[in-house]
Amino acid sequence: xxxxxxxxGLNKVYEGSGRRVEAVRDLTFTVESGELVCLxxxxxxxxxxxxxxxxxxxAPTAGQVTLSGRPVSGPPPGMAxxxxxxxxxxxxxxxxxxxxxxxxxxxGLSKSRRGELVDDALRSVGLADAAGAYPxxxxxxxxxxxxxxxxxxxxPEILLMDxxxxxxxxxxxxxxxxxxxxLWRERGITILFVTHDIDEAVYLGERVLVLxxxxxxxxxxxxxxxPAERDQLHTRxxxxxxxxxxxxxxxxxxxxxxTPAPEPSDRIVDxxxxxxxxx
Amino acid sequence: MxxxxxxxxxxxxxxxxxxxxxxxxxxxxxxxYFPPVARIAGALGDELSDxxxxxxxxxxxxxWALGLAVAVSAGIVIGVLVSVVPYLREATASTIxxxxxxxxxxxxxxxxxxxxxxxxxxxxxxxxxxxWQVLVQVLYGIQDLDPVADETARSYGLGGxxxxxxxxxxxxxxxxxxxxxxxxAVALILTVTAELVIGAPGxxxxxxxxxxxxxxxxMYALIVVTGLLGLVxxxxxxxxxxxxxxxxQSVRGExxx
Amino acid sequence: xxxxxxxxxxxxALPLFLLGLWxxxxxxxxxxxxxxxxxxxxxxxxxxxxxxxxADVLPSVLRLSAGYAVAAVAGxxxxxxxxSYRRVRALCEPVLEFLRAIPAPVLIPVIMLFAGIxxxxxxxxIASGCVWPILLNTVEGVRAVDPVMAETARSYGITGxxxxxxxxxxxASPQIFAGLRQALSIAIILMVISEMFAASNGLGFTIxxxxxxxxxxxxxxxxxxxxxxxxxxxxxxxLVERRVxxxxxxxxxxxxxxx
Numbered sequence: 001x002x003x004x005x006x007x008x009g010l011n012k013v014y015e016g017s018g019r020r021v022e023a024v025r026d027l028t029f030t031v032e033s034g035e036l037v038c039l040x041x042x043x044x045x046x047x048x049x050x051x052x053x054x055x056x057x058x059a060p061t062a063g064q065v066t067l068s069g070r071p072v073s074g075p076p077p078g079m080a081x082x083x084x085x086x087x088x089x090x091x092x093x094x095x096x097x098x099x100x101x102x103x104x105x106x107x108g109l110s111k112s113r114r115g116e117l118v119d120d121a122l123r124s125v126g127l128a129d130a131a132g133a134y135p136x137x138x139x140x141x142x143x144x145x146x147x148x149x150x151x152x153x154x155x156p157e158i159l160l161m162d163x164x165x166x167x168x169x170x171x172x173x174x175x176x177x178x179x180x181x182x183l184w185r186e187r188g189i190t191i192l193f194v195t196h197d198i199d200e201a202v203y204l205g206e207r208v209l210v211l212x213x214x215x216x217x218x219x220x221x222x223x224x225x226x227p228a229e230r231d232q233l234h235t236r237x238x239x240x241x242x243x244x245x246x247x248x249x250x251x252x253x254x255x256x257x258x259t260p261a262p263e264p265s266d267r268i269v270d271x272x273x274x275x276x277x278x279x
Numbered sequence: 280m281x282x283x284x285x286x287x288x289x290x291x292x293x294x295x296x297x298x299x300x301x302x303x304x305x306x307x308x309x310x311x312y313f314p315p316v317a318r319i320a321g322a323l324g325d326e327l328s329d330x331x332x333x334x335x336x337x338x339x340x341x342x343w344a345l346g347l348a349v350a351v352s353a354g355i356v357i358g359v360l361v362s363v364v365p366y367l368r369e370a371t372a373s374t375i376x377x378x379x380x381x382x383x384x385x386x387x388x389x390x391x392x393x394x395x396x397x398x399x400x401x402x403x404x405x406x407x408x409x410x411w412q413v414l415v416q417v418l419y420g421i422q423d424l425d426p427v428a429d430e431t432a433r434s435y436g437l438g439g440x441x442x443x444x445x446x447x448x449x450x451x452x453x454x455x456x457x458x459x460x461x462x463x464a465v466a467l468i469l470t471v472t473a474e475l476v477i478g479a480p481g482x483x484x485x486x487x488x489x490x491x492x493x494x495x496x497x498m499y500a501l502i503v504v505t506g507l508l509g510l511v512x513x514x515x516x517x518x519x520x521x522x523x524x525x526x527x528q529s530v531r532g533e534x535x536x
Numbered sequence: 537x538x539x540x541x542x543x544x545x546x547x548x549a550l551p552l553f554l555l556g557l558w559x560x561x562x563x564x565x566x567x568x569x570x571x572x573x574x575x576x577x578x579x580x581x582x583x584x585x586x587x588x589x590x591a592d593v594l595p596s597v598l599r600l601s602a603g604y605a606v607a608a609v610a611g612x613x614x615x616x617x618x619x620s621y622r623r624v625r626a627l628c629e630p631v632l633e634f635l636r637a638i639p640a641p642v643l644i645p646v647i648m649l650f651a652g653i654x655x656x657x658x659x660x661x662i663a664s665g666c667v668w669p670i671l672l673n674t675v676e677g678v679r680a681v682d683p684v685m686a687e688t689a690r691s692y693g694i695t696g697x698x699x700x701x702x703x704x705x706x707x708a709s710p711q712i713f714a715g716l717r718q719a720l721s722i723a724i725i726l727m728v729i730s731e732m733f734a735a736s737n738g739l740g741f742t743i744x745x746x747x748x749x750x751x752x753x754x755x756x757x758x759x760x761x762x763x764x765x766x767x768x769x770x771x772x773x774x775l776v777e778r779r780v781x782x783x784x785x786x787x788x789x790x791x792x793x794x795x
Contacts, residue, residue, distance in 0.1 A: 283626070284626040284629075287623060287626035287627045288626055288627065288629055288630040289630075290627060291626075291627040291628050291629070291630060291631050292630050292631055294627075295631045308650075311649075312649040312650055313649075313650075366546075369543075369546040370546050370549055370550050371550055372546070372547070373546070373547040373548070373550065373551060374550045374551050374554065376770075377551065377767055379770075380721070380766040380767050380769065380770035381762070381763035381766045381767065382721065382724040382725055382728060382762055382763075382766045383725070384724075384725050384728045384729055384740075384762075385728065385743070385758075385759045385762035385763060385766075386759065387728075387732070387743075387744075388743050388744060388746070388747035388755050388758070388759070389569075389755070389756075389759065391747060392569050392747060392752070392755075393569055464637075467639055468639040468640065468641065468722075468725070471639040471641060471642055472639065472641040472725070472729060475641055475642060475644075475729075476641075476729060476732055476733070483641075483642065486642055486645060487645070489645075490645040490648075495649070498645055498646070499646070501642075502638060502642050502643070502646065505638055505639050505642050506634050506635070506637050506638035507634070507637070508637075509636075509637030509638060509639060510633060510634055510637040512637075513633070513636075513637055514633075
């Protein structure tokens with residue numbers, strides 16, 4: 001059976017005023033239904049470009065993205081995007097509830113159904129009381145919760161998150177990571193999560209794809225064999241967590257230096273000869 | 280990219296001029312009301328070779344420049360004074376809010392009675408209209424003063440005058456420049472209006488004469504001149520503003536007042 | 537309570553002082569052009585009877601509203617189209633910059649050629665003068681829609697009319713209102729001037745009649761009425777703006793608190 005999201009041979013070249021920049025070279029990976037996959041790579045490695053191509057916001061130069069077997073040519077209705085710039089992604093002229101509701105109106109859902117979805121989504125991010133507030137009246141972390149609620153209410157097949165917590169403080173960030181992890185476990189949604197933070201990728205993901213520096217290819221695919229039950233206090237001090245993060249860290253440092261991956265990038269690599277899950 | 284835009288802009292202008300030529304020629308509007316571009320250009324050429332035209336242009340520019348200078352100086356001085364003296368801002372707020380929206384053209388009859396069609400009539404209208412533009416921007420600019428910057432200056436022992444010079448003025452400058460740019464445009468409108476309605480010498484009066492003597496192409500030519508004058512003033516003011524604020528432009532948007 | 541009284545004092549103190557000053561300074565004035573304020577105020581109710589309000593003020597206000605409304609609708613509509621397409625913008629920009637720079641009152645003689653001296657002329661004059669600040673500000677506002685917001689809208693399938701209504705126009709509304717505000721003062725100027733040029737009623741016409749007949753106190757009351765009208769329109773505008781742009785002022789205030 002096909003994967004939910006299938007990215008094959010993705011290539012993106014920016015051309016303009018005589019310059020030609022290859023942002024993404026050749027990217028192939030899949031995301032199964034119900035998975036939480038993290039993409040991690042050095043800063044400036046074209047992660048955002050890649051995610052925008054996946055989300056249909058940018059047209060790839062070559063290669064193809066399919067969602068549930070249908071090729072993506074524009075933003076598909078089955079995807080919801082959470083941007084890093086929460087402050088600019090929520091509409092400041094609408095109250096929180098209206099921000100969450102607007103995409104649903106566009107979907108043509110009935111008023112009562114919209115109300116249910118909005119209430120449910122806001123409750124699940126812990127903002128049941130904030131529907132009447134304006135986004136700019138909330139803190140940064142709360143605004144990003146609203147953006148997540150908007151994505152949840154949209155009932156997407158897959159949730160794309162582009163460095164969503166890069167602009168919030170460390171404590172808020174930990175809370176939001178646990179929120180995403182919790183929502184994923186409760187609701188069984190599929191998440192593709194892009195980050196430059198190695199700890200975050202290892203803490204959140206079931207699988208981590210390590211990207212090379214620009215132009216981007218997948219350098220390594222890593223299965224995170226940490227227990228499903230994770231928490232900030234214990235998981236982050238577990239020896240296995242340290243091993244995994246050290247491994248990813250080394251890979252990223254190597255990617256920054258431009259050293260080629262030790263093995264062909266499309267094979268599944270494991271750390272210290274642990275059993276390998278071929279997916 | 281810039282090249283394409285320039286070509287497109289030139290194309291737009293050419294289309295505009297071609298329409299101006301074709302519409303009256305094809306009889307879509309009466310030629311007597313809207314002469315073709317070529318005839319307007321001809322009339323413009325006649326104007327340019329006429330000494331009285333240049334005198335009129337000079338009169339208009341004099342009225343504009345004097346009025347603007349008085350309005351800008353008064354606006355800055357009063358604006359700083361009102362902001363710096365304690366409680367003055369609060370005490371004057373209601374008066375400013377009441378006087379500002381009074382249309383300066385309401386003063387036309389008074390100006391006519393007091394000064395007839397002299398330059399002073401023009402100045403009265405121009406100064407009244409432009410003054411508020413500057414004053415309000417100065418007030419906003421000084422209000423925008425970053426308290427952290429002010430406290431930093433204080434903590435390093437800068438005195439009153441030094442704080443005005445090094446903290447207050449640079450903060451307010453972008454707003455002052457915006458005010459001057461808006462005032463320059465308003466001043467031109469009021470200069471020409473005063474000449475047109477009161478008959479003070481200048482381009483506006485020349486337009487009125489052309490209208491009364493049914494010299495339609497000349498009238499259009501003079502209107503084009505006022506438009507070009509406005510264009511030069513707008514572009515010039517914007518260039519000065521950008522030059523002066525190269526360090527600051529990205530930090531703020533224009534105040535919507 | 538004391539704070540309220542203090543604020544009230546700040547609001548009324550200076551106006552009362554200035555009025556008092558005017559009253560005292562002009563009280564024994566014999567200068568025919570500066571009649572005593574007492575005379576102006578006693579003349580006021582005799583001049584501005586309800587009859588006159590209906591015959592002169594109402595037509596003026598109606599012309600102003602009609603011209604302003606036409607300019608607002610046309611300016612926002614055309615500005616949205618031009619602002620949405622980069623190439624259209626580049627094509628139109630020089631022409632628009634020129635048309636905007638023409639001082640609006642000089643259009644009166646031109647429009648009189650086409651539209652005579654009736655209400656159509658006055659409404660056309662007001663509309664053709666007001667439309668430029670609205671149009672150009674709309675172009676700027678529409679052009680400056682935040683790219684992240686635009687992408688958010690696109691990724692959630694908000695397109696077409698819904699995008700225009702919920703995203704583009706809302707995001708451009710602070711700029712549009714800046715244009716509307718500039719246009720309002722131009723509208724009043726053009727209303728008065730066009731009535732001074734050629735009219736048989738209206739505020740501008742009446743005031744000029746008083747001036748030509750050397751009815752100086754009456755003329756002064758006319759200036760006061762124009763001032764009051766300008767003030768009233770600006771208050772109405774502010775009320776509307778505060779309602780529509782409440783979010784914007786809140787956003788700015790919160791950005792100021794936490795930079």
